[in-house]
Amino acid sequence: MTWRLTPRAQALLVLAAICLGGVLAWLGPGMWGGLRTVCPFRALTGLPCPGCGMTGAMVLLCQGQLGAAVGMNPFCLLLASAALAALPWLAWDLIQKRNSFFEFLGRPWPKPLQGVLYLSLAANWAWNLYKF
Numbered sequence: 001m002t003w004r005l006t007p008r009a010q011a012l013l014v015l016a017a018i019c020l021g022g023v024l025a026w027l028g029p030g031m032w033g034g035l036r037t038v039c040p041f042r043a044l045t046g047l048p049c050p051g052c053g054m055t056g057a058m059v060l061l062c063q064g065q066l067g068a069a070v071g072m073n074p075f076c077l078l079l080a081s082a083a084l085a086a087l088p089w090l091a092w093d094l095i096q097k098r099n100s101f102f103e104f105l106g107r108p109w110p111k112p113l114q115g116v117l118y119l120s121l122a123a124n125w126a127w128n129l130y131k132f
Contacts, residue, residue, distance in 0.1 A: 007099035011090045014101075018083045022062060048132050050125040054079065075124050 005013065041049035057076035060069035069076050089101050109117075 007102060008094060008097070010102060011094050011099075014086065015090050015094075018087060021058070022083070048125075048128040050121050050128060051075070052128050053131075073124070074127060075120075078120075 039049055039052050041047070042052060051073070053073040054076060057069045057073035058079065060066075060072060061076050061080055086101065093099060093101050
């Protein structure tokens with residue numbers, strides 16, 4: 001027997017996760033005694049991965065420190081934009097009892113967009129290595 005969440009439960013879970021993450025980031029790491037994250041890639045290689053610094057960057061972004069956030073990890077802008085776009089979309093899906101958000105995520109992305117994302121990821125990793 002396979003256990004699956006209904007589309008409504010999936011949407012509620014993602015909405016709750018985005019909201020909780022935003023609230024915790026806005027409150028800041030001092031609220032819960034510091035912020036420690038573990039990157040398996042960095043633990044194994046000693047080098048930062050493309051996502052290293054994302055948690056701290058999101059905290060800074062939620063606190064209104066745009067320059068510091070982008071300096072820590074520029075991908076925080078992409079993640080924050082995606083989260084902000086997902087909130088009303090998921091809410092609308094819940095109201096309309098639809099599943100368009102997850103259907104959209106399940107579609108293959110156009111090759112040019114994939115290329116742009118891969119190049120952006122490589123540039124972000126180069127930035128993290130430069131800061132290292």
